[in-house]
């Protein structure tokens with residue numbers, strides 16, 4: 001379950017009920033602040049991405065009245081909420097991007113706008129997003145050794161990646177194979193926007 005806090009931030013239920021003094025610090029994960037700089041940046045972008053994913057499905061559910069789209073979005077929202085909870089355990093509050101309000105808005109719009117158009121636009125959008133996320137996780141997994149300090153992190157990224165791939169494949173099955181020029185252009189914007197958002201989240 002993902003909750004809104006009074007200051008507008010989005011946190012998983014597990015974190016919202018945790019001791020504030022220890023929130024973000026969980027036994028079993030390496031100390032975020034002690035990780036190499038590149039890995040902190042990557043994980044910061046993963047946290048932002050899962051936050052954005054939750055907002056995409058919230059945007060879809062705020063707009064769509066299509067039963068098949070709503071069932072799809074509700075199921076995926078549950079998984080993305082679990083991914084966000086994991087990232088909140090791994091990435092300390094101080095380690096998170098300051099751009100979360102922007103991710104909140106952009107994520108919501110990325111779900112709501114295609115939902116205004118119809119079910120096939122939603123499925124094509126999710127396919128585009130998850131195609132990007134699969135590659136994003138893959139390049140991180142390739143850099144992490146399977147044994148040693150980062151083994152648990154690598155396992156978690158593999159698990160999230162497998163979920164995103166199944167989201168991508170499900171969306172691809174449900175989307176129409178033939179897409180108009182506007183939908184193709186929108187999906188290209190979504191892919192490029194995701195890439196730029198990740199670059200920004202790594203830096204700020």
Ligand SMILES: [Fe+2]
Pocket residue numbers: 050053079080083160164
């Ligand atoms: Fe996810």
Ligand SMILES: [Fe+2]
Pocket residue numbers: 053076080130163164167
């Ligand atoms: Fe996903």
